[in-house]
Amino acid sequence: MSVLPDTVLRVEQAGPVRQLVLNRPRHRNALNAALVDAMTEALADAEHDPATRALLIRGSGPSFCAGADLGHLLALAESEESPVPFLRTISDFTRRIETSPLPVVAVLHGHAVAGGLEIALACDAVLAEAGTLIGDGHIRNHLVPGAGSAVRIRRKLGDSLGRWLGMSGELLPAERFLATGWLHTVAEPGHGADEGLRVAETLAAAANPAQSAMKRLFAELDQVHDVERALAHELDAFDRHWSTHDVPRALDRFLSRRSAS
DSSP: OOOOTTSSEEEEEETTEEEEEEOOGGGTTOBOHHHHHHHHHHHHHHHTOTTOOEEEEEEOTTOSBOSBOHHHHHHHHHTTOOSHHHHHHHHHHHHHHHHOSSOEEEEEOSEEETHHHHHHHHSSEEEEETTOEEEOOGGGGTOOOOSSHHHHHHHHHOHHHHHHHHHHOOOEEGGGGGGGTOEEEEEOTTOHHHHHHHHHHHHHHTOSHHHHHHHHHHHHHHGGGOHHHHHHHHHHHHHHHHHHSOHHHHHHHHHHHHHHO
């Protein structure tokens, strides 16, 4: 199964592994409404295909995903629309990854920042190509997370590193994350897709009702700490910050500088 290469998401099948390839390379695969909707629909389709036993998410072009499309956020502000409904679709998608019966693998390259990191934090296995820059990055654009970073980053990466990434905005090379146990492996540049497919095939080979039950159990145990309320609280924090600070002006300055360079 595949879709036309000029769409925002390519869907490819490699045996039992369904690959979702983010396909906005000129925008570093920044998340807009069309891409998030396409990923959500593709995940649902994969779950209903008995021949698909694992999912692989990767990006085309120079980066995995640079986060939410800042131009889209600014356009919402200019039309006096809240960005919260859009961000809720990203938050819902990350939660769908966590609760899906399929194991989900992410392959990072280039940059995995903000929303890109939020997708990766929700996956069951993550690997990255050497030199990939990874971080939360929201505060660089006067933003707070809205799709799960604040909820998952300290749990997945450890409190100290999670706080550092969230509060400094710094992007660190993939190699720095190996010690956390979060990254499954660091692949040579250009070999991430092949290595990711191998990891996904390993999970697909182990697929059975017990695997799905184990993943469901992990998701249920996460809720002991009230993940749903934490995700809602994170979105509320975004909304308060967006409403009480001139974030659109900061985004406009950032996009103007990028256009001029």
